[in-house]
Amino acid sequence: MTEKLIRLLRILQAIQANPGISAKELALKCGTTVRTIYRDLRILDRVAPIMNEGYGKGYRFIGDFAMYPLDFTEQEAMLFCMLPALVDTSKLPTEFDSAYDKVISAHTKLKTRNSEIVENIAGIIRMGIPAYREEGKDPNLLIPIIEAILDGRTIQAQYHTLTNNQITFRHIDPYYLVPRDQRFYLIGYCHLQQKVRLFRISRFLDVTKTNAVFDMGDFNITQYMKNTWSIDRGEEHIHFKVRFSEKVAPYIKEEEMFVRPRMTDLVNGGLLFEVTLNSSREFLMWLYQFGPEAEVLEPREYRRQIRKQLLVWLERYEDEEAL
Missing domain, CATH: 3.30.70 (Alpha-Beta Plaits)
Structure with a gap:
């Protein structure tokens, strides 16, 4: 009975850590047969919202169901994420797979929930649309920008400069989002120009969050925007x-x-x-x-x-x- 209970818990943890995992993969992880996995899944279906997405697509949880293990730190989670690529896991004790699934399942669930929160925030922010663009044609680029600001990550962007009508590719360390009228602006360090710049969100054509971490250093937005009425920063007094x-x-x-x-x-x-x-x-x-x-x-x-x-x-x- 104890062995069966442990296997059921491992199935739950494996599904959460690897959404879309197949019955065959679950059988390998649990050291049992595919037939036993199917039988266990029928039992678990009574207590957990497990969904099969169709033939060959595996299993995942429906909605916000999640199992949380111990209170691991972000650094511990990252370490476990890296372990399979750094060591020969076949030489580790069998308990490693269980520990790995616990950490990854919690880490994945937390990341998913944070992404959903960011999407919800970005979804309720309404911005004006340039007159030359069709409404609803552009992706909501606020989502990757907000995520990058919160995570302290550099973004890779495609930006349209109106003054010379050029499209450039830039790496930007995003610091702050600033609302003005019906527009949003991003204040960040531009690697191309090697200085802090102000970018109009509607002029971004594409934004991708990179894995590069940045540090704002001693940047102070209050000092940066001092004596600026709205957006245009000048040198006059x-x-x-x-x-x-x-x-x-x-x-x-x-x-x-x-x-x-x-x-x-x-x-x-x-x-x-x-x-x-x-x-x-x-x-x-x-x-x-x-x-x-x-x-x-x-x-x-x-x-x-x-x-x-x-x-x-x-x-x-x-x-x-x-x-």
């Missing part, structure tokens, strides 16, 4: 002073920003908004949406630049005959 009307002041106060502006309430209900940035383009684009409800006071050159832009727009819209 521009102090903007903007007056918002009382109509939009409440909305400005609750705006979620990545910089820390100084806001002062005005007597008329308006708001004085001051912020120091390293680039002007994205800030001005954000500012334009408020139209006449926002007035740039400083720097003076940007005030003149906006006035010039308004005159160009006015001239464009005054020419009705051009329609």
Whole structure:
């Protein structure tokens, strides 16, 4: 009876460690006949959700069923994974197969569950789609990117650079995912350019997680994005002073920003908004949406630049005959 119980447990462990294992392989592992394995599987089917995927495809568990052995560390699991390739297992005690299956079964189940969690997270994140692409045609590349960030692994990527319309192959150490508007950006070390870069997720055409491990070192994302309004990092040091009307002041106060502006309430209900940035383009684009409800006071050159832009727009819209 004890021998049969041990064999039943070994079958469960072997199926979990090797999804799709055949009855013949189970018989070899347990030192018995295929006929006995079939009989044992009928017994186990009453307590464990074992599924046969069809002729020649072997056995696996249905759903989240799993047997967990002792609390092995990741390093111990990795060591056992490597042992069959490093030693002649035929010269080891028969208990080695049992220990190996225990470790691999737990390791495989944990990895599978972690992958499912990442897939679920990536699945509920909605991003905008470039206008030139058809919806639903692209794979969700957030999955391998998130997995690589969590595992500290380098990714191999195919990336489309829009400025020169080139597709390049790169190795990137992924550090952080940064959301902006309907887009996601990846901050990571680019091996091709040998510096930390910012990549737009929608421009990745293919991403594969490698086995290469990376270390961020002393990289600090707060310092990296300091004085950056959104994504574009510049080398300038521009102090903007903007007056918002009382109509939009409440909305400005609750705006979620990545910089820390100084806001002062005005007597008329308006708001004085001051912020120091390293680039002007994205800030001005954000500012334009408020139209006449926002007035740039400083720097003076940007005030003149906006006035010039308004005159160009006015001239464009005054020419009705051009329609």
